[in-house]
Amino acid sequence: MSERQLEELREFREFRESEETPKTPGTLQTQKINDDLLSSLRPPTLRWYVLALCLGAVVAWGLAAFTWQMTHGMYVTGKNRPVMWGFYITGFVFWVGLSHSGTMVSSILRLSQANWRRPILRAAEAMTVFCITVAGMFPLIHLGRNWTFFYMIPYPNQRGLWPNFRSALLWDMTAITAYIIGSSLFLYLGLLPDLAVARDRSKGWQHKVYAVLAMGWRGTAHEWSVYRKASTLMAALIIPVAVSVHSIVAWDFAVTVVPGWHSTIFPPYFVIGAILSGVAAVITLMIVIRKAFHLEEYLTPLHFDNMGKLLLVISLLWSYAYFVEVQTTWYAHEPIEWEVFSFMSQRYTPQLLIMLAGNTLLPIFCMCFKRLRRSIGTMLVVSLMVNVAMFIERFLIIVPSLSHKNMPFAWGSYSSSWVEISVNLAALAGFALLFTVFAKFFPIVAVTDVRELEARRAEVSMGRAKVPSIAGEED
Amino acid sequence: MEKLTSPYKWGMVIDLDRCTGCGACVVACQAENNVGICDKKEISEGRGMHWLRIERYWVGEYPDVRVRFLPVMCQHCQDAPCEPVCPVYASYHNPDGLNGQVYNRCVGTRYCGNNCPYAVRVFNFYQHEWPKPLDSQLSPDITVRSRGVMEKCTFCIQRIRRAKEEAKEEGRQVRDGEVQPACAQTCPSEAMVFGNLADPRSRVSILSRSPRRFQLLEHLGTHPSVFYLKGGGREHV
Numbered sequence: 001m002s003e004r005q006l007e008e009l010r011e012f013r014e015f016r017e018s019e020e021t022p023k024t025p026g027t028l029q030t031q032k033i034n035d036d037l038l039s040s041l042r043p044p045t046l047r048w049y050v051l052a053l054c055l056g057a058v059v060a061w062g063l064a065a066f067t068w069q070m071t072h073g074m075y076v077t078g079k080n081r082p083v084m085w086g087f088y089i090t091g092f093v094f095w096v097g098l099s100h101s102g103t104m105v106s107s108i109l110r111l112s113q114a115n116w117r118r119p120i121l122r123a124a125e126a127m128t129v130f131c132i133t134v135a136g137m138f139p140l141i142h143l144g145r146n147w148t149f150f151y152m153i154p155y156p157n158q159r160g161l162w163p164n165f166r167s168a169l170l171w172d173m174t175a176i177t178a179y180i181i182g183s184s185l186f187l188y189l190g191l192l193p194d195l196a197v198a199r200d201r202s203k204g205w206q207h208k209v210y211a212v213l214a215m216g217w218r219g220t221a222h223e224w225s226v227y228r229k230a231s232t233l234m235a236a237l238i239i240p241v242a243v244s245v246h247s248i249v250a251w252d253f254a255v256t257v258v259p260g261w262h263s264t265i266f267p268p269y270f271v272i273g274a275i276l277s278g279v280a281a282v283i284t285l286m287i288v289i290r291k292a293f294h295l296e297e298y299l300t301p302l303h304f305d306n307m308g309k310l311l312l313v314i315s316l317l318w319s320y321a322y323f324v325e326v327q328t329t330w331y332a333h334e335p336i337e338w339e340v341f342s343f344m345s346q347r348y349t350p351q352l353l354i355m356l357a358g359n360t361l362l363p364i365f366c367m368c369f370k371r372l373r374r375s376i377g378t379m380l381v382v383s384l385m386v387n388v389a390m391f392i393e394r395f396l397i398i399v400p401s402l403s404h405k406n407m408p409f410a411w412g413s414y415s416s417s418w419v420e421i422s423v424n425l426a427a428l429a430g431f432a433l434l435f436t437v438f439a440k441f442f443p444i445v446a447v448t449d450v451r452e453l454e455a456r457r458a459e460v461s462m463g464r465a466k467v468p469s470i471a472g473e474e475d
Numbered sequence: 476m477e478k479l480t481s482p483y484k485w486g487m488v489i490d491l492d493r494c495t496g497c498g499a500c501v502v503a504c505q506a507e508n509n510v511g512i513c514d515k516k517e518i519s520e521g522r523g524m525h526w527l528r529i530e531r532y533w534v535g536e537y538p539d540v541r542v543r544f545l546p547v548m549c550q551h552c553q554d555a556p557c558e559p560v561c562p563v564y565a566s567y568h569n570p571d572g573l574n575g576q577v578y579n580r581c582v583g584t585r586y587c588g589n590n591c592p593y594a595v596r597v598f599n600f601y602q603h604e605w606p607k608p609l610d611s612q613l614s615p616d617i618t619v620r621s622r623g624v625m626e627k628c629t630f631c632i633q634r635i636r637r638a639k640e641e642a643k644e645e646g647r648q649v650r651d652g653e654v655q656p657a658c659a660q661t662c663p664s665e666a667m668v669f670g671n672l673a674d675p676r677s678r679v680s681i682l683s684r685s686p687r688r689f690q691l692l693e694h695l696g697t698h699p700s701v702f703y704l705k706g707g708g709r710e711h712v
Contacts, residue, residue, distance in 0.1 A: 164563060
C-alpha cells in the first residue's frame, strides 16, 4: 500500500468513526437504518436452521427423484408419445417467468426513478438470479440422456461437431446463460456498497469474506460516480436481455408446427405473463421479508399500494393478450387449432377456470381498490393466486397442444408422475433455500439505497439548485 | 430440395386400395431394425416403439361400417419440421433426401418428437431388452438404441447403403426395385412400393404421379417423400 492510500484509509476510518454519532438528517437515523437493515446478518437462530433444514430435505428428496429418473429412464415420468414435454418444461417456463421480477421491479423502476422501489430492489434482484438458475436446471433435468448435455455447448472438438443454432433450444441456452450472467452482475453491482457497510460492521471470518467481496469499496465521490453510471447502464442493458429471454422461451413453442403453439402473439404474451408472475412473486416476497425481518417501517402499505397498481396494469395486459390469442383461434375455427382448444377447455376445465380467476378476475377486481391494495392479507392471497394461475397457464399451453396434435390416431394424454412433482417441489424448495441462505449472509434490503433516500429527503438548497445532502457527505 | 447432390431421392408409394391392414409390415419393421419389444403396459402408456403403425379408422354408421387402414411411418419430409429444432444435429437431412437420426448424438430433448406433425418419432423411455431367443436375432447392421434417445423409421437405411455399395462396385446406379425396406418387402398385397423418386421412370415415380395420390398433412408444407394412393371406387365415402 502506498503512502497516499494509507492516508486515505485513515481518513476514511476517521470519517466512519465520526459517523457513529447520528448526524444525517432524515426521518430515520442512519445508525438505526444500518441496524435495522443489517439485522438479518446476525448469527442464525434455531428457527433459521430448522427452516434451512426442512428446505434442504425437500431439495434432497428432489435430487433423489432425479437420480431415480437418471438411473431408470424417462418412463418414470408421465411423458409418452405424443406428449413428450410435461411438468419439467412447465416448470422451466414458469421459473423463467418468475425471474422477470428483478428486472421489472429493479431496473424499470430504477430508470423511472421511482423511489418506492428502494427497499425491495435487492430482494427482487436476488430473486431474478435464483429463479433463472432454477429455471436453467429444468431443460437439463428433462433430457433423455442428461449426461450428454454438453453436446449442446459449442466447444471445439476433434470431430468438428457443432450445435445447431437453428434450434430454438440453443437460442434458449444462449439467452439463459446471458441472463444468468447479466442478472448476477446486476445483483452484485447493487450489493457492492452494502457489502462495504457489512464489512465495516462485521468481525472475524465474515469480515474477511465481505472485505474480499466489497473489492475495496470506500465510498469516495469518484467511486460513487462510477457506480452510479454503471448501475444505470446495467439497469438499461438488462431489460432487452430479459425481454429476449422470454421471447425466446416463447419461440420454443411459436416456431414449431404444433397446433396451439404456432402463434405470433406468443413472444409478447409470454413476456407479459412473465412480468405478471414476476411482479406477483415480488409482492409475496415483500410480505415474507417484511414479516421475517421486521421491516414494517421500510415496507409500508404505500409500497404494496404501488406494487398493486403495477399488478393491475400487467394483469390487464395479460388478459388482453390471452383474449387476443383465444379470440383468433375461435374466430378462425381452423379445425385442428379448434380441436386443441376445445380439448383443453373440456379436459382441463377446472384448471382453466382457476387460471382465469387467478390471472384476471381476482387481481383486476382486488387491485382496483386502494383499501385492498394496502391490505397485506389480500396482497398475499392475490399474489400467490397469480402464480398458481401462471403455473397452470404454462401447463395449459404445453400439454393440451401435444395431446391433440395433427394425427387423431396418435392422440394421447398426460398425467404427471411422482418424480416430476418431486422435482418441481424441490425446485421451489431450492429457490427458497437459496434465498434463505442469501438473506442470512447478505443485506437483503439495499442499505445504501434506503439511506440515500433518507438523506435525499433533506435536500440542501444551493442557490436555485436543490442538492442532495448525500453529495456533501461523501466528500 | 434444390441442394440435392445425390442421384437418389428415396420415396414410397402406399396404395390404400391394396392395404388390408394385416400388420405384416409392422412386424417386419420390428424384426429388421432392432426395434425394442414392448409389453402391454408400455404400449398402453403410449410408449410403444413402433416405427410403423397402421392407423385404423371406422367409416360410416353401424351396420354399414367400413374400416380403413393407413400405414404411417416417417414421411421423410423434404422440409422436415424435426430437423431444424434439434439442438445437436442428431436429426439431419442426408443427400438422398432421407431424414437421418444419429442415435449417439441424440441428447433426448424430444423436441423433434413434439414438432413432428405425424407423431412417428418414438422415444426410448425404457432400456429395452430382447427375451431369448430374440436377442440372437438382432441385426448387426444397426445400432441397438439405448434409453433416452429418439428413433424412427429410416427407410431401412442399412439396406439402401448396401445396395448403393454393391452398385458402386459394379459401376452402375441402383436399379429400380433392387432395394426395398422390410415393410415393402413383406407386404403380401404389395401395397407399398419403394424406389428412387429422382428417376422419372421408376415404378415409385410413375405411381406418385397417379391422380389418386395424396400426401399426409400436405397443407403444412413439409413435402413428404411418402405418397398415398386413395382407396377409390369400392368405398362409398
